[in-house]
Amino acid sequence: xxxxxxxxxxxxxxxxxxxxxxxxxxxxxxxxxxxxxxxxxxxxxxxxxxxxxxxxxxxxxxxxxxxxxxxxxxxxxxxxxxxxxxxxxxxxxxxxxxxxxxxxxxxxxxxxxxxxxxxxxxxxxxxxxxxxxxxxxxxxxxxxxxxxxxxxxxxxxxxxxxxxxxxxxxxxxxxxxxxxxxxxxxxxxxxxxxxxxxxxxxxxxxxxxxxxxxxxxxxxxxxxxxxxxxxxxxxxxxxxxxxxxxxxxxxxxxxxxxxx
Amino acid sequence: xxxxxxxxxxxxxxxxxxxxxxxxxxxxxxxxxxxxxxxxxxxxxxxxxxxxxxxxxxxxxxxxxxxxxxxxxxxxxxxxxxxxxxxxxxxxxxxxxxxxxxxxxxxxxxxxxxxxxxxxxxxxxxxxxxxxxxxxxxxxxxxxxxxxxxxxxxxxxxxxxxxxxxxxxxxxxxxxxxxxxxxxxxxxxxxxxxxxxxxxxxxxxxxxxxxx
Amino acid sequence: xxxxxxxxxxxxxxxxxxxxxxxxxxxxxxxxxxxxxxxxxxxxxxxxxxxxxxxxxxxxxxxxxxxxxxxxxxxxxxxxxxxxxxxxxxxxxxxxxxxxxxxxxxxxxxxxxxxxxxxxxxxxxxxxxxxxxxxxxxxxxxxxxxxxxxxxxxxxxxxxxxxxxxxxxxxxxxxxxxxxxxxxxxxxxxxxxxxxxxxxxxxxxxxxxxxxxxxxxxxxxxxxxxxxxxxxxxxxxxxxxxxxxxxxxxxxxxxxxxxxxxxxxxxxxxxxxxxxxxxxxxxxxxxxxxxxxxxxx
Numbered sequence: 091x092x093x094x095x096x097x098x099x100x101x102x103x104x105x106x107x108x109x110x111x112x113x114x115x116x117x118x119x120x121x122x123x124x125x126x127x128x129x130x131x132x133x134x135x136x137x138x139x140x141x142x143x144x145x146x147x148x149x150x151x152x153x154x155x156x157x158x159x160x161x162x163x164x165x166x167x168x169x170x171x172x173x174x175x176x177x178x179x180x181x182x183x184x185x186x187x188x189x190x191x192x193x194x195x196x197x198x199x200x201x202x203x204x205x206x207x208x209x210x211x212x213x214x215x216x217x218x219x220x221x222x223x224x225x226x227x228x229x230x231x232x233x234x235x236x237x238x239x240x241x242x243x244x245x246x247x248x249x250x251x252x253x254x255x256x257x258x259x260x261x262x263x264x265x266x267x268x269x270x271x272x273x274x275x276x277x278x279x280x281x282x283x284x285x286x287x288x289x290x291x292x293x294x295x296x297x298x299x300x301x302x303x304x305x306x307x308x309x310x311x312x313x314x315x316x317x318x319x320x321x322x323x324x325x326x327x328x329x330x331x332x333x334x335x336x337x338x339x340x341x342x343x344x345x346x347x348x349x350x
Numbered sequence: 351x352x353x354x355x356x357x358x359x360x361x362x363x364x365x366x367x368x369x370x371x372x373x374x375x376x377x378x379x380x381x382x383x384x385x386x387x388x389x390x391x392x393x394x395x396x397x398x399x400x401x402x403x404x405x406x407x408x409x410x411x412x413x414x415x416x417x418x419x420x421x422x423x424x425x426x427x428x429x430x431x432x433x434x435x436x437x438x439x440x441x442x443x444x445x446x447x448x449x450x451x452x453x454x455x456x457x458x459x460x461x462x463x464x465x466x467x468x469x470x471x472x473x474x475x476x477x478x479x480x481x482x483x484x485x486x487x488x489x490x491x492x493x494x495x496x497x498x499x500x501x502x503x504x505x506x507x508x509x510x511x512x513x514x515x516x517x518x519x520x521x522x523x524x525x526x527x528x529x530x531x532x533x534x535x536x537x538x539x540x541x542x543x544x545x546x547x548x549x550x551x552x553x554x555x556x557x558x559x560x561x562x
Numbered sequence: 563x564x565x566x567x568x569x570x571x572x573x574x575x576x577x578x579x580x581x582x583x584x585x586x587x588x589x590x591x592x593x594x595x596x597x598x599x600x601x602x603x604x605x606x607x608x609x610x611x612x613x614x615x616x617x618x619x620x621x622x623x624x625x626x627x628x629x630x631x632x633x634x635x636x637x638x639x640x641x642x643x644x645x646x647x648x649x650x651x652x653x654x655x656x657x658x659x660x661x662x663x664x665x666x667x668x669x670x671x672x673x674x675x676x677x678x679x680x681x682x683x684x685x686x687x688x689x690x691x692x693x694x695x696x697x698x699x700x701x702x703x704x705x706x707x708x709x710x711x712x713x714x715x716x717x718x719x720x721x722x723x724x725x726x727x728x729x730x731x732x733x734x735x736x737x738x739x740x741x742x743x744x745x746x747x748x749x750x751x752x753x754x755x756x757x758x759x760x761x762x763x764x765x766x767x768x769x770x771x772x773x774x775x776x777x778x779x780x781x782x783x784x785x786x787x788x789x790x791x792x793x794x795x796x797x798x799x800x801x802x803x804x805x806x807x808x809x810x811x812x813x814x815x816x817x818x819x820x821x822x823x824x825x826x827x828x829x830x831x832x833x834x835x836x837x838x839x840x841x842x843x844x845x846x847x848x849x850x851x852x853x854x855x856x857x858x859x
Contacts, residue, residue: 127479470723
């Protein structure tokens with residue numbers, strides 16, 4: 091038996107073969123995050139006449155476990171923009187701190203000029219692309235809502251690959267499948283969105299959140315919603331889904347013959 | 351890829367911190383298993399990183415001990431350099447930075463609980479990916495999945511110290527009962543302005559008598 | 563100047579036999595020639611003001627700011643060599659940012675002053691550098707509220723944490739002045755630069771220790787004091803530059819910002835009116851402390 095200290099705690103080479111120490115070498119590719127752990131689900135958003143509405147529920151899941159139910163996934167920037175985060179929560183927190191320092195650096199110059207939502211989206215998408223190119227992606231899909239350089243409603247998405255997209259309505263994750271069709275019905279194009287009232291838009295977004303709660307197993311009935319206009323951000327972080335419909339369950343009967 | 355964690359001891363147990371009206375209280379139970387064999391049946395997973403800032407460790411014992419050692423050192427430096435004790439938040443920020451920046455190398459789930467003059471008792475949870483969550487109470491480790499329901503039903507806002515100790519004890523007894531990888535003794539520490547106060551409860555006396 | 567010819571003033575970091583460091587004292591001279599800077603600690607905020615000397619008519623009005631934002635809740639101004647002031651600001655920003663990334667919470671005004679004091683002191687120790695030719699005033703508002711860890715999610719119990727020590731308050735206005743030697747103190751009201759003696763006399767009349775002066779009145783007093791102190795530098799043109807930091811309920815919501823134009827102009831008009839009134843009353847401006855050459859105050 092090999093009694094040398096360097097063999098302590100190791101399977102014996104004569105039985106298990108030589109130890110494969112290749113992972114200790116520094117050459118070869120670096121390996122980083124390969125998966126998100128604590129995650130948020132969909133973010134949905136819709137442009138309207140005077141601005142943008144964006145919403146996300148307050149759940150952070152750990153696999154299928156609804157682990158944290160008080161996670162606010164809408165983050166404000168400079169009192170003019172809102173970023174909605176889906177995906178990994180630790181990366182969301184990293185980006186939140188990054189935006190914080192960006193905001194501080196913006197305040198160094200006293201020009202009074204601040205980054206608008208469009209600038210913010212460009213910045214974030216480049217951060218995402220840089221990180222994916224380093225094979226160390228930030229595991230998020232985000233929506234940026236606010237106003238552009240001409241004070242018109244702005245809405246765009248960016249994701250872990252650095253992909254960007256813009257549309258009168260957007261939704262990430264499950265929402266892209268379930269909410270997007272509903273929102274498109276309300277605002278099929280920019281012209282239609284520019285005619286929507288705040289009330290119409292709010293109703294459409296809230297309806298989307300309800301459908302997502304019905305059909306997305308990683309969702310919660312507690313959510314945050316923000317209305318962004320030129321007057322600022324109206325953010326509510328503790329909304330409860332209203333007017334759910336479950337009573338029809340009464341009419342449903344399962345498999346097999348039943349007396350009642 | 352899993353180097354550094356495979357073959358290490360897994361503390362397959364439950365760690366739990368709770369935040370109560372008067373105090374900060376934190377608790378952890380106890381068994382360190384390697385597969386089905388119990389390597390240590392009276393583990394102490396409550397780790398002090400400053401006078402009234404403690405953590406509960408779950409995941410790889412080697413990883414969490416290394417992280418706790420680093421934060422212990424950094425908090426000591428903070429107190430000396432700034433001439434004041436660190437806050438629980440300071441500790442949480444340090445733990446999070448380590449867990450987040452090294453997420454691909456660590457298997458560490460941590461609960462940080464502490465008392466400080468300004469913020470009173472606080473509990474933070476840092477799960478696997480390295481995110482930071484402020485909570486009223488926190489549960490973690492393998493046994494915790496068995497007691498989400500118990501904790502949600504029995505936790506009350508503004509409990510006093512005795513109620514909090516009973517809540518924690520009750521939660522741990524359930525975890526020990528249902529989780530094959532949790533068991534043994536119940537260790538607890540109560541963090542208040544008076545300092546850190548340890549509790550120990552043994553199965554011999556059905557966890558009813560405080561031995562420490 | 564007893565130092566001249568002794569040789570003890572030819573390099574930094576060398577003591578004279580009677581225990582002085584002449585290079586540091588010369589740096590103080592540079593400060594004494596600079597435009598006056600002041601800071602006032604009010605009950606609901608802090609004001610910074612500077613008498614910005616205009617060195618050329620070809621410079622754009624309002625450009626070349628002298629008061630800088632260090633972190634969102636902290637500002638700084640200095641009198642003396644302007645480039646040294648710029649470097650001070652750059653270092654202070656780095657300190658504030660590094661504190662944030664390490665502790666994930668804003669640096670307090672006091673901790674920042676401590677770090678900068680240490681930094682300036684290091685520039686008195688080596689023969690390869692010279693001391694800073696500035697005295698800087700650092701002002702900030704440290705939140706009285708419990709701040710979250712930067713980026714944190716979740717909020718704990720809705721009734722807040724238990725077990726806090728009752729009756730203690732935290733945060734509030736912070737005002738510190740750091741000298742070329744690295745020495746720094748906290749002040750109720752701080753003044754430096756050419757007109758500091760006059761400005762200090764005015765500040766002392768305000769009973770700032772009682773912490774009763776409101777931020778709005780503080781702005782007016784700051785403008786007035788800069789105008790009064792300009793008497794020590796009459797032959798030069800100047801612009802008044804002012805910033806403030808209010809508490810979270812005030813006009814800047816805890817941020818360091820320029821005083822808005824309308825409020826600045828109102829304060830300036832009041833200051834000018836005050837000076838006119840003073841001239842009418844008595845033309846005996848002569849018994850003002852005619853200093854500027856004096857070594858110590």
